[in-house]
Amino acid sequence: MSCSALRHRSKSLPKLLCNLSLIRTMGGGPRTFAGGLNKWQYKRMHEKLAREKERRLLQQEKQIYQARLRTEIRAKIAGKSSSDDFSGSSPGAGGMSSKDHIRALADRFMKEGAEDLWNEDDGPIRSRTHGRPSNIPPSRPLDLRKIVTEKRASIGSFEHRRNYSKWSRNSSSDEDDDDSVVRLEGGLLKKFHGKGGGRVEGLRFPRFSLDEEDSEKDMKRGDGGLDRKKMMSGAALRNYDVKMDKRTPPRPDMEESDLSSDIREFHRDMRNRASLENAVNQQEVHEGSILTQKRFDEYNISPLTIKALNLAGYVNLTVVQEAALLECLEGKDVLVKAKTGTGKSAAFLLPAIEAVVRASNTNSTNRVPPILVLIISPTRELAIQLAAEANVLLRYHDGVGVQTLIGGTRFKLDQKRLEENPCQILVATPGRLLDHIENKSGFSVRLMGLKTLILDEADHLLDLGFRKDIEKIVDCIPRQRQSMLFSATIPKEVRRISQLLLKRDHIFVDTVGLGHIETHDKVVQSYLVAPHELHFHLVYQLLNEHIMKVPDYKVIVFCTTAMVTAFMYVLLRDLKMNVREMHSRKPQLYRTRISDEFRESKCLTLVTSDVSSRGMNYPDVTLVIQVGIPSDREQYIHRLGRTGREGKDGKGILLLAPWEEYFMNEIKDLPIERSHLTELGSDIKHKVEQSIEKIDLSIKEAAYHAWLGYYNSIADIGRDKTTLAELANRFCQSIGLDRSPALFRKTALKMGLKGIPGINIRK
């Protein structure tokens, strides 16, 4: 086959495959494809395969040409031309046959000074200062100098890979960052599939990442890469839970490796501890303040950022900032645990901004401006808050922009905003971010340049509710990046899962400290146990008492679900309290307005669902009331953490029904005291009952359905459906319903409540 034909064929191949995959992936086809790939990954896999094939064909073409050229040169040296023997050479478009072409090239390369380009074994170039024969245009495929140089470059990069494979096969020592990720994953593969003692042959898990090198290797290997991908990237995160560990009896070799990884982890912790103790001691010295003696201007932070910090009143670092900032600025991967309201946001925003500033200084001329930093937040309000905080720190950095991608806004408008404004830093919620990744290929191209990934409230994002989305997102960003994970709570199983996002040599910063509690000493915690029928009365009474005592009050009342929140809000509003509501059923514009208003206000009560429980920085909240059990211990801590921020005082009250008291076991290590019920004033009882009566039936019914759904999902209660139905009926009475509202048959079936006494089904 002639070279031009070959090239033509190889060029049309990717197009063909692309079209094929597009036909398959567009127009409402299945969302997932073989190997558990989503349509986006599936399309990209085909594109990569096609690119790979094209590269291979061109490489072969080059090699054939080189071989012919060498043969010709050798023949010339031996005094005869071998080109006569070449078959299949025909005159090209320019009138020169490939035979003539080879002959002419051989002549050129035999000129003095060009010998090193064709020596027998393609040895090293002796001198890089030799000029290329001036009469060869640079675009010619047969520029041997270029070929040799390319070869050297590829040898170089191969050597890099060899280091890596050498490590991944044989070594267990800490090597470069790239290797770290793989070793970690290797450990997990072994864990899942029992493959030998931590040494997984040539292990490199394919991921359809934008890291060209990785994908190349993954595709080339062709050894069941897809399966491994499924097991090791997304799927690994998904499957890796505590139960899995419990179900599979560990093999002795696995145990050994677990131990060694534990030992490594222990050493890392010890290394960090000294500096942390220092920081914590400093905190004790400045009792009541979260600030340390360290100043921001002692760090490698750009003067413009320092100027913005000063303007915002940030001069000294907080404890967590001191513990984590240096490593973060150095580009290391970190997992950071620090109490609520201690300045974690600035601890990751500053390094993110510095990474953008550094990247901007390198003067790269990308056609599509890349998104350099991606911050993922579990809620929309937190995303907006983080973007606002980043903007404060970017005040003097012209041309650097922060954008948000959150649900509840119009997709097309988002897209326009992202295209028309600078966006080096993107703060997003997982669902909307994934929408853009899956539906806008241009957006994914922008993510190819990503340098930093940040997960705020990391434990929540790695929880089952978000994990799938996070896996998909991580599959679409480069592996070579800095990852920073922050939260006030990091349970052990989440810490394990988080390792999959972090490099092996990441640093775990824990300013809370082993065996120390995650709540603030200055926040007084108590709990009350009372039957459901009294909960609304009690909330009203507690609010009244607090308002009397604290003139500048600012209270948050957390309810279990959005619709129960709506009920509580309507009730308190009817009771003439100054209240606002915030939950997922409200339009985004309303939510943003309320959030801003509550941030700025005093003498206001916010009734909210868990959309406000994490990360929201409402200054000077004086009291947090939690009605009903939180979804878990962590959620209790985060809700409580809305008060007592920046070292201030605060108060927290948890209101439970008698059967909910079991939850106290989960937080028994926290300094929480039982309060005794004071008798309700007769006017309170009367007023609350009157207001409940006035509330619209539809609000009550929605509250009942939501309540049932919430408690049904809590394993400890949801298992015993008959008891659950009884409890739901008591809740019904507490909101003024005589009979429990009917459920749709389908809903009841889904919830496992069909045929349960006390559950009514819609006819």
Ligand SMILES: Nc1ncnc2c1ncn2[C@@H]1O[C@H](COP(=O)(O)OP(=O)(O)OP(=O)(O)O)[C@@H](O)[C@H]1O
């Ligand atoms: N170095 C600093 N100097 C002064 N104030 C600071 C500093 N760092 C942070 N703050 C302030 O501390 C408050 C809490 O910060 P931030 O919201 O980052 O806490 P957090 O640790 O992320 O809390 P959460 O766990 O609830 O997300 C904010 O009002 C912030 O402006």
